[in-house]
Amino acid sequence: MSDLNAAMATIAQKTEQFLEAHLTAQQLSAPLPAPERLINAVRHGALNGGKRLRPVLVHLTANLFPQPAGDLIQAGAAIECVHCYSLVHDDLPDMDDDDLRRGKPTVHKAFDPATAILAGDALLTHAFALLADGNCHPDPALRNQLVIELVEGAGVGGMAGGQMRDIEGERKGYDPETISLIHAMKTGALIRASVRIGALMGGASKDELAVLTQFGEAAGRIYQLADDILDATQSSEQLGKTAGKDEAQGKSTLIASHGLAHARSALQDELNDALPLLTPFGDRAAPLAQLVTHFAERQS
């Protein structure tokens, strides 16, 4: 675990440094000078000292392979820009209307809603240039594929579609199948894209990519199940955010419909199914297996 923690901390730190250096007026003033206020809002939304879980997934998946090519930190940073854009927009008054994120004012509180809309738009926009850029990977055709993977993770069949389904659910009510689909789209699709982007940069064959896609989808479900259990069992203080939010919002998670014991057993089943998918990668798979086990253990 301490090896994994050290690896995770290093990737998080390098991602933060990359974003710190890249999200500047100097780097992004093309063709014309970027306004300081927008750069500041973009940085407020992206430089938050997060765990950078998606970049970690890119890195650990690429390292299932003996010779990953390209700049894994740059690719991870692109996904992180998309993740951060989604937080900035989801926090808006017209969306979830959250004032705080990681103990800091959200972008629309620190600036204003119009600036937050633009900052989210800008993070989303610039993410794609990071993947299309020659430094990201030596093979231009593979860079095109990375762009398409990120679009699918973020688009109407992924994250944005998941947020739409979540908003519709708040009005119409949820059932467990809908909740699963919302999770798979809202959280799962970008986790899946992170694993696939790592696999592609590792040089995965078609078959390896298919297996790792399965693994990425399972990782998303494990992450979300553990999150649901945490939400139901921990205090807001332990959680660092409002606890019991799912129940308060009428979200019939697996816990509400089938109880906590069932959710814990479903989580264990998911983990038992996911880990063998990594067997073909031998010793190289240990960190990724540890990470997903760590996701599952968060709830205990």
Next chain:
Amino acid sequence: MSDLNAAMATIAQKTEQFLEAHLTAQQLSAPLPAPERLINAVRHGALNGGKRLRPVLVHLTANLFPQPAGDLIQAGAAIECVHCYSLVHDDLPDMDDDDLRRGKPTVHKAFDPATAILAGDALLTHAFALLADGNCHPDPALRNQLVIELVEGAGVGGMAGGQMRDIEGERKGYDPETISLIHAMKTGALIRASVRIGALMGGASKDELAVLTQFGEAAGRIYQLADDILDATQSSEQLGKTAGKDEAQGKSTLIASHGLAHARSALQDELNDALPLLTPFGDRAAPLAQLVTHFAERQS
């Protein structure tokens, strides 16, 4: 003129057809099923029977060259998605708060603000996949370049940055230099990107690209100057939108600071400088020259 009008109508129609066929749940449900409401909002924002000026620019610029490669309609449609996303977000209550666009309710009026935010996000996201897709152009490295061109046109040094500067100007006041910069970013950057994307798909050399970039920047200024003159001289009815909006918003355009005659002469000067840039392209340049002349003549 009638030849140009026919060509423009054909490109607009093909672009509309492309978007009509592409912006569907069937096309965009990867990895998971896109929600109908979001698809409908995306379509409401993008299928508006507009003039599709940016796709026209891509097409006419690529056709300065004897053998443009790739699918010019697909590339133009990608830029149009970005243009439409910007309209959807600019119309939001937290931004310009407009209820009508081309006589139809804006997306946030037809749906709601949260859906409009997501629909804009989705249009922006999927635009990049259209450029990265193999059908767009046979050369993968060039496709990456197209992605980067669109990011720069749309990003903090382009359209999003221009909108930010415009919002700041509403609070702090404008001077003519600021207005010019706002126009160059908010409208000019995507027009410039359209011309550059057309040039790249035409197979422009480095020098040709540089000349056409100058032309694209001039085309943006001409378009905007004519728009300013129209705003100052026509009734709302003639304009199809609220006239005198610039003056009412305290925007010191060239007209407010130097008068209408000066603005008309500046427009003529821009046109006189821009057209000779097309001379090296011979007869093939006639439609593009006509188009930009047409921009300038809108004000008379």
